[in-house]
Amino acid sequence: MILGGGVEERPLPTFEEIRLRTPGGKVPTALAAFARDDARERALHTYGRGFPDLVRGFSGDFLAAPDFVLFPRDEDDVTLAMKVCEDEGIALVPFGGGTSVVGGVEHAPDARRRATLDLGLLSGVHEIDRASLAARIGAGMRGPAIDAALGEHGLTLRHFPQSYEHSTLGGWIATRAGGHFATLYTHIDDLVESVRMITPRGPLETRRLPASGAGPSPERFVLGSEGTMGIITEAWMRVRPVPSHRASASVCFPSWDDAVASVRELAQSGLYPTNARLLDAREALIHEVATDGSCVLLLGFESHDHALEPWMSRALAITAERGGVVSSGPTYVAAGARTHEVDRASAEAAWRQAFFDAPYLQSALVAMGLVVDTFETACTWSAFPTLHAAVVRAVKTALKEACGGGLVSCRFTHVYPDGPAPYYTFMGAGRPGEQIRQWSLVKQAACGALIEHGATITHHHAVGRVHREGWHRERPPLFGKVLEAAKRELDPAGILNPGVLL
Numbered sequence: 001m002i003l004g005g006g007v008e009e010r011p012l013p014t015f016e017e018i019r020l021r022t023p024g025g026k027v028p029t030a031l032a033a034f035a036r037d038d039a040r041e042r043a044l045h046t047y048g049r050g051f052p053d054l055v056r057g058f059s060g061d062f063l064a065a066p067d068f069v070l071f072p073r074d075e076d077d078v079t080l081a082m083k084v085c086e087d088e089g090i091a092l093v094p095f096g097g098g099t100s101v102v103g104g105v106e107h108a109p110d111a112r113r114r115a116t117l118d119l120g121l122l123s124g125v126h127e128i129d130r131a132s133l134a135a136r137i138g139a140g141m142r143g144p145a146i147d148a149a150l151g152e153h154g155l156t157l158r159h160f161p162q163s164y165e166h167s168t169l170g171g172w173i174a175t176r177a178g179g180h181f182a183t184l185y186t187h188i189d190d191l192v193e194s195v196r197m198i199t200p201r202g203p204l205e206t207r208r209l210p211a212s213g214a215g216p217s218p219e220r221f222v223l224g225s226e227g228t229m230g231i232i233t234e235a236w237m238r239v240r241p242v243p244s245h246r247a248s249a250s251v252c253f254p255s256w257d258d259a260v261a262s263v264r265e266l267a268q269s270g271l272y273p274t275n276a277r278l279l280d281a282r283e284a285l286i287h288e289v290a291t292d293g294s295c296v297l298l299l300g301f302e303s304h305d306h307a308l309e310p311w312m313s314r315a316l317a318i319t320a321e322r323g324g325v326v327s328s329g330p331t332y333v334a335a336g337a338r339t340h341e342v343d344r345a346s347a348e349a350a351w352r353q354a355f356f357d358a359p360y361l362q363s364a365l366v367a368m369g370l371v372v373d374t375f376e377t378a379c380t381w382s383a384f385p386t387l388h389a390a391v392v393r394a395v396k397t398a399l400k401e402a403c404g405g406g407l408v409s410c411r412f413t414h415v416y417p418d419g420p421a422p423y424y425t426f427m428g429a430g431r432p433g434e435q436i437r438q439w440s441l442v443k444q445a446a447c448g449a450l451i452e453h454g455a456t457i458t459h460h461h462a463v464g465r466v467h468r469e470g471w472h473r474e475r476p477p478l479f480g481k482v483l484e485a486a487k488r489e490l491d492p493a494g495i496l497n498p499g500v501l502l
């Protein structure tokens with residue numbers, strides 16, 4: 001009843017029942033050696049994993065499908081694909097793991113012929129520079145494969161977005177993904193040492209440097225380009241030794257305001273915990289971390305070098321000053337233990353499991369007809385109380401209007417000295433055939449509140465099509481013009497991911 005009623009399991013379509021768009025033309029002969037145009041590949045490359053994608057997929061609607069899918073075997077294939085698509089006016093969408101939640105891999109609904117380019121074969125850890133702690137990695141490689149390959153050398157990229165199992169290095173760089181570090185090195189930006197991108201006007205490769213003050217940064221230009229300026233083929237990434245010391249604890253707070261103040265103090269203490277997730281009472285309940293109405297702070301430190309007791313002790317002293325009560329831990333894992341062998345019974349372990357299971361749960365709930373999605377942002381600490389109140393109010397009002405009621409919850413995924421990155425989940429009952437319209441009402445209300453109150457339209461979910469309007473309100477207008485000029489220079493025919501970002 002709390003969701004407004006009407007929740008029921010609905011049958012999924014069989015593959016034979018799905019509806020695919022009629023292709024706008026055949027595969028160009030020059031690309032045939034690495035192209036597929038069978039219904040399965042076209043369907044698999046139609047959408048990302050956003051709410052409207054799941055709803056359309058579950059209803060058998062694959063009418064946005066590409067005409068064919070390219071699987072380049074090397075950079076020559078990428079260059080050839082760009083040339084042929086440019087010559088023949090074919091729109092070309094780069095596809096990593098296809099986990100975009102913002103319409104980033106979906107073709108624009110225009111009359112152009114459509115190709116999608118899957119980076120899956122451009123994979124592998126090609127080179128390791130042990131002295132500099134850096135590795136050259138293919139853009140199509142997915143999270144677990146990267147860590148398995150680096151793990152053989154005692155190294156890790158240590159970038160764990162929630163979509164880690166399915167997303168790729170190239171996708172992370174193209175979208176400025178946010179990983180699992182709650183402080184300091186959170187965005188992939190911090191881990192890119194140099195990057196190589198093939199554009200319709202040739203390759204753009206940046207120099208391997210630990211840092212540089214030489215003018216505007218070319219890496220920063222590629223980061224977040226979302227497949228609109230070129231196709232990232234590989235990057236030198238900063239890696240680190242696999243951590244051997246870990247400390248974790250969870251702290252309960254009866255009051256949300258005290259919990260927020262405490263996390264701010266922690267973020268400004270210079271301790272930089274690797275994990276500092278604050279869950280509101282509803283999030284704590286959903287993730288089975290606390291059932292008594294408390295807000296819970298999941299706290300963690302890790303190092304490959306030193307014991308962590310002093311850091312954890314000081315962090316717990318800071319949280320105690322605001323009434324935080326340790327509810328589990330602190331647990332310390334000493335050198336020699338493997339990262340994933342840490343205390344499976346702890347609140348942190350429960351959270352970690354629920355964190356990676358959540359996407360599967362969302363799919364199941366969408367299949368049952370619910371309107372359920374997440375959105376995230378970042379703002380200054382001083383702006384947060386007003387922003388939070390406005391967002392919750394806007395989303396609740398929209399849920400009432402669209403779904404007859406529903407739930408909204410909040411957690412902090414990352415915290416910075418100058419502000420948090422709040423992450424919201426909303427849920428309401430859907431009506432058959434109306435789920436996307438219902439979702440759209442709530443999503444628009446959320447985006448409107450974020451922009452109106454000075455927050456960013458996204459902290460790590462990218463812009464794509466879904467956030468384009470909000471991002472255009474957020475970015476300086478003159479910066480938009482500069483980007484458009486760069487696009488004209490690199491991709492004059494406008495074949496790359498039309499409608500995304502720009």
Ligand SMILES: Cc1cc2nc3c(=O)[nH]c(=O)nc-3n(C[C@H](O)[C@H](O)[C@H](O)COP(=O)(O)OP(=O)(O)OC[C@H]3O[C@@H](n4cnc5c(N)ncnc54)[C@H](O)[C@@H]3O)c2cc1C
Nearest residue numbers: 096097098099100104161162168170171177178227232359
């Ligand atoms: C359940 C779930 C949880 C998520 N959690 C997180 C999270 O914790 N943190 C986070 O940051 N994001 C998260 N996301 C969003 C998504 O996973 C990220 O945006 C991710 O970086 C996309 O990677 P991908 O390989 O799947 O890229 P895709 O979805 O395939 O592509 C994303 C965009 O990048 C472009 N692109 C992909 N590869 C390349 C390339 N090699 N060169 C140029 N352009 C390219 C595409 O054209 C598209 O515009 C989540 C998504 C889901 C479904």
